[in-house]
Amino acid sequence: MPAQECPSGHDTSTSAARDGQGHCRECERDRQRRRRVSDGMKLAMAKAFESAGVRFEDDAGQPVAPADVVRQLVNVYEAGAFAP
Numbered sequence: 016m017p018a019q020e021c022p023s024g025h026d027t028s029t030s031a032a033r034d035g036q037g038h039c040r041e042c043e044r045d046r047q048r049r050r051r052v053s054d055g056m057k058l059a060m061a062k063a064f065e066s067a068g069v070r071f072e073d074d075a076g077q078p079v080a081p082a083d084v085v086r087q088l089v090n091v092y093e094a095g096a097f098a099p
């Protein structure tokens with residue numbers, strides 16, 4: 016077992032395995048990977064909703080209020096956009 020491990024069990028015994036704050040570089044890579052995947056999923060979901068007629072931004076590029084997004088969802092649902 017390595018002398019030093021991060022809470023996730025990565026070997027942090029060498030200084031190359033840690034960043035300036037002493038955090039585990041392997042964990043940092045994991046965090047960035049998750050963030051990329053999460054951003055990609057949000058984008059994919061937004062595109063799917065938008066193709067069904069739900070808008071998350073108004074004509075001025077401002078975010079639409081969550082209640083308004085729900086109202087749009089109800090409208091597209093009633094219009095049959097989610098029908099199999």
Ligand SMILES: [Zn+2]
Nearest residue numbers: 021025039042
């Ligand atoms: Zn780690």
